[in-house]
Amino acid sequence: GQTDVNVKILFLKIFVLLSICLISFTTPCYGGNILVFPVDGSHWINMKVLVEELHARGHNITVVRSSNSWYIAEKSPLYTSFTVQIKENLEEFFGKYLKNHLKVCRTDDVIQSTGVIRALEIVKYHDSLCMPHLIDAQYDLVLTDPAVSAGVVLAKYLKLPLVLNVRWIPSGEGHFAVAPSPLSYIPVPGSGLTDKMDFMQRIKNLFFHSIIVLQQKFVVGPHYNALCDKYIEGGCDVFSLLQEADIWLFRSDFVFDFPRPTMPNIVYIGGFQCKPAQPLPADLEQFVQSAGEHGVIIMTLGTLVNALPAEVAEEIASVFAKMPQKVIWRHKGERPSTLGNNTLIVDWMPQKDLLGHPQTKVFVAHGGTNGVQEAIYHGVPVLGIPLFFDQYDNLLRLQERGAGKIILLADVNSQTFEQALKEVLHQESYRQNIERLSRLHRDQPIAPMDRAVFWVEYVMRHKGAPHLCTEAYKMPWYSYYCVDVMVFLLSAAATHLEIYCNHLGEIMFCTA
Amino acid sequence: GQTDVNVKILFLKIFVLLSICLISFTTPCYGGNILVFPVDGSHWINMKVLVEELHARGHNITVVRSSNSWYIAEKSPLYTSFTVQIKENLEEFFGKYLKNHLKVCRTDDVIQSTGVIRALEIVKYHDSLCMPHLIDAQYDLVLTDPAVSAGVVLAKYLKLPLVLNVRWIPSGEGHFAVAPSPLSYIPVPGSGLTDKMDFMQRIKNLFFHSIIVLQQKFVVGPHYNALCDKYIEGGCDVFSLLQEADIWLFRSDFVFDFPRPTMPNIVYIGGFQCKPAQPLPADLEQFVQSAGEHGVIIMTLGTLVNALPAEVAEEIASVFAKMPQKVIWRHKGERPSTLGNNTLIVDWMPQKDLLGHPQTKVFVAHGGTNGVQEAIYHGVPVLGIPLFFDQYDNLLRLQERGAGKIILLADVNSQTFEQALKEVLHQESYRQNIERLSRLHRDQPIAPMDRAVFWVEYVMRHKGAPHLCTEAYKMPWYSYYCVDVMVFLLSAAATHLEIYCNHLGEIMFCTA
Known part of the structure; x- marks a missing residue:
């Protein structure tokens, strides 16, 4: 029982x-020497968790950062930093991007496919990296997030083993670069599809995949090739370098993601950043407890959003004001006029501690990987408002399991938001489903973080892991797909048939 | 240093x-209730190791065995047995098979592909299983070795979660049933190929695969379908049932096998049966020590071989007699006349304890999975004489890594055997390579046996693991390979082209 x-x-x-x-x-x-080449923004948040753990286990870490870095501090007890001088302002760029995005985008489908712009912009910044300076130090390993793959080129340049902390690569989702990915049941990110597709959806999936392949070939590829030509003798292809990585620490697992083929050197570390909740600060705890039996709703739209459009914020605030719950809302814009007494606006919140608090009933979130993984870990149902990148896809995975619901920013008004919020709050299945996911996620032979550290140290102990890397990547596509064999066999069959037909003709001619 | x-x-x-x-x-x-449906012979040896561990952790185990079982005891402190009455004599069957085999088979290529006969013969035996008797007991799980897939049908019949302890399925190697297996770099068992194939080898690989597919469809399939029709309402397809298994405990890993695509529910437990060596019995230890600096050679050809052909045994014995090493030889036939004083013939040997003994220099073996895994675990180079089934392929994997050498039984004479034995003994690279494999194999985040037990218990805790099973298996092949989408797009393109051509014709007509 x-x-x-x-x-x-x-x-x-x-x-x-x-x-x-x-x-x-x-x-x-x-006490290995690890060279970390991270991606800024939310990507740094989970790279930093891994850096903390590696530091705690006695490794020396050097982090490459840009001079205008957003999140990556120059001075830290965890690492030595290596700063690259860069002029452009990253935050300004994203601000512009978001504003445009909110104006033009009304369907979920376009949200993802534009994500590639980001990688392109950032790689331009890193193009100014002065790599030779890094050679003086002896590293055992390059650890990088290949959403921006300059670190991958760096590992090649320094001839070092390579471990990826990865979910995205410049051309899309990481798996597509290394594991067989049948488009019949593996949805291309941005397509808004699941692993159950009907005929028309499979056409759509193929269409999205074609776009990504073209982008890789004609848009993203050339930029990296320029980087390769600059630093690697004889040039290089960044997608081949990705395929040669020793270990892929993949920020996902199959409680979160749809099951799919994988490879021997892919190690799933989804939720590795999650930790048991710590007690809240006294004033916040008091606020949370004051909610009584109704509990608390928490809302945040992540690291990129400084301000929701004022009119949307007004609508959301008015719905919150009507609820019997208490609300904690991370919001940086102007204070909405419709704000209720039950709503606490904060600049920052201890998100994981709130998610792990028994009073928390619903998590209103943008659907970044970190937040979704934390919601699974703590078992809190999600009302998702995806903004860009992978956020729609992340939330879709919760929605498919009945553990969350998506509402598009463009569709948010007081009516739709109230309805969606009440559904996730009151329909018992949402909580049951996210709690089931949470049980499955926590039931692993060893914790994802320990797995991540094990494999980083494994690559250092054995100076790489080439025995886990398949022959597939060394073959031309026509050999990989056996096209050459097929053409040979078909032409052999045709020749044989021709001889046979000629022979038959002779016989018929003779007997005639 | x-x-x-x-x-x-x-x-x-x-x-x-x-x-x-x-x-x-x-x-x-x-304290789960586990129904085990094993395969007899060497397959039972490693299933029994898992049964022991599960018993030690407090689970109740019922083992299905046949009345003429070879290895599976009726009474055991580990399990309750469920005996099925069967008339045929398994040992006699294998004796006949081996004799024929040694007469006709002179190339490595044919060795494997005949292995399917075995499964067929055995499934006939199990066809007489009286399944309804098992229903009375409440089991949490069926654990089976699907080399003979009657246990898979049994799980379906009893509507129970299914865990496989697997390397072989009736139609060949297990991966081929569930994971994408590009024939361009994944050698079909029996082909004698590796993951590096040239053009002609890829043609050969495709040819072997075609044979297996035809065997599955026309030879093996119908036998299982008969079993399905008899016990499962509406029939079943045993290969679909295999694909629906919750967890595949796969008796391999990528230190032993070539790297290849895998699936989320495949758990690699290669070497799970390996344990640190125990001290030898006093007389054997004395014999081993008497070898001094030259060390010891051990030889065994596994569980199926009662007697090597006398002429081959004579040749081998004469070579051993010339060596400065001491030799321990598990040999059941007539005592060879050429036997030297340095050679101890035994009925049985503590194989793993001898492999783990620092005096052991070379392991002369048939290449069964258990022996090869133990050689890797203990780091002893192998001189392999493959007989049948997967043995050639197993040894090939060692040979490819420079950790072992193959000599075919048909090619064994005093000259070839001496040359091969001395090469493995004296060429330092063999020991270096097998020791490297040993280090890699032992460097895992948790021991393979613990991983195996974890996942058996996981399936019991969660009553299955359907979230790890892809959608791929539910699709018809033309959808899986997007053939329908391609046909649709091509015909759409053709129609469009036709309209365009017609239109062009009109224009030309008008302007003309």
Whole structure:
């Protein structure tokens, strides 16, 4: 019965905690030298978690950052930084991008495919990297997030083993570069599709894939090729370099993502950044408790959004004002006039501690990977307002499992928002489903973070992991797909048939 | 330096040992009821290791066996047995098979493809299973080795979650049933190919694959379909049932096998049966020590071979007699007249303890999975004499890494055998390479056996793992390969072209 299950879960928790302790105490510290080439913004948030863990285990870390970095501090007890001088203002660029985006985009489908612009813009910044300076130091490994793949070129330049902390690569989702990805059931990011597609949806999926392939070939590829030509003797192809990476620490798992083919050197670390909730600051705890049995709604739209359009904020605030719940809203724009007494506007919130708080009933979020993984870890249903990049796709995965609901920013008004919010709050299935995902996610032989650190250290111990990398990437496409074999066999068959026909003709001629 | 490496290895050993202890002590015992449907012979050897572990963790186990079982005891403290009455004599069948085989088979290529006969013969035996008797007991799970897939049908019949302890399925290697397997770099078992193939080898690989597909469709399939029709309402397709299995505990890993695409529900447990060596019996230890600096050669040809052809045994014995090493030879036939004083003939040997003994220099073996995995685990180079089934392929994987050498039984004479034996003994690279494989194999975040038990218990905890199973298996092949989409797009393009041509014709007509 229920007691049984509780005892099991208790045992499991003890087991997981003790394992973590044991692994932390007994894992040897190799004191490796790791060169980290991160991506700024929210990508840095989870790279930093990994950097913290690697630092704690005694490794020396050097982080490459740009002089106008948004999130990556120059001075840190965790790492030595290597600063590259850059003029452009990243934050300004994203501000402009978002404004345009909110004006023109009214369908979910376009949201994702524009994400590639980002990678392009950022790679231009990193093009000014002065790589030779890094050679003096001896590193064991390059750890990089290949959403911007300059770090991948850097590893090639320095002839070092390469570990990726990855979900996105410049041409789209990471899996597409290394694992067989049948388009019949693997939705291309941005298509807004799931792993169950009808005929027309499969056509759409193929169409989106074609766009990505063309973008890779004609838009993204040339920029990286320029980088390759500049630094690598004889040039290089950044997509081949990605395929040669020793280990892909993939920020996903199959509780979150749809099941699909994978490769021996892909290690799933989805939710590796999640930690048990810490107590809230006293004033926040008091506010949360004051909600009583109705509980709390929390809302945040992530790191890129400084201000929601004022009219949208007004509509949302008016709905919150009507709810019996208390609301904590991370909002930076003008204070909405419709704001209720139950709504606390904050500049920043301890998101994971709030998500792990038993009072929290619904998480209104933009659907960034970090937030969605934390919602799964803590088992809080999500009302998602996707803005760009992978956010719609992330939320779609929750929605497909009945653990979340999507409402597009363009469709948000007081009526639609109220209806959606109440549905996620009151329909019991949302909570049941996200709690089931949470149980599955937490039930792993070792914690994702320990897995991540293990494989980073593994690559250092063995100076790479080439035995996990398939032959596939070394073949031309016509050999990989056996097109040459097929053409040969078909022409052999045709020749044979011709001889046979001639022979038959002779016979018929003779007998005639 | 070397001290550093030793300290690291020591730390690692302590870590692994402590982890195992901790996991053993803290893993909760769910006391699940597990129905095991094993395959007899060497397959039972490693299924039994898993059964022992599951028993030790408090699960109740029922094992289905045949009345004339070869290896599976009726009474055991580990399990309750369920005996099926069967008339045919399995051992006699294999004896006949081997004799024929040694007469006709002179090339490595044919060795494997005949393996399918075995599955066919055995499924006939199990066809007489009286399934309804098993229904009375409530099981949480069916654990089976699908080399004979009757247990898979049984799971369907009993509507139970299914975990496979697998490497082979009736139609060949397990991966081919569930994971994308490009024939351009994934060698079909029996083809004698590796993951590096030239054009002609890829044609050969395609040819072998075609044979397997035809066998599956016209030879193996119908037998299982008969079983399905008999027990499952509306029939079933055993290959679809395999695809629906919750977890594939795969008896391989990528230290042993060539890297290839895999699936989320495939868990690699290669070498899970390997354990640290125990001290040898006193007389054997004395014999081993008497070899002095020259060390010991051990030889065994596995569980199926009662007697090597006498003339081959004579040749081998004469070579052993000339060596300065001591030899321990598991041999059941007549005592060869050429036997030297240095050669000890035994009925049975503590294989893993001998492999783990520092005196052991070379392992002369038939290349069964268990033996090859143990050679990797203990780091002993292998001189392989493959007989049938997967043995050639197993040995080929060692040979490709320079950790072993193959000599075909048909080619064995005193000259060839001596040359090969001395090469493996004296060429330092063999030992270096197998020791490298051993280091890689032992460097895992958790031990393969713990991983196996974790996933068996995981399936019981969550009553299956359907979230790890892709949509691919539910699609018709033309949808999976997007053939329907392609045909549609091509005909749309053709229609468009026709309209355009007509239009062009009109224009030309008008202007003319």
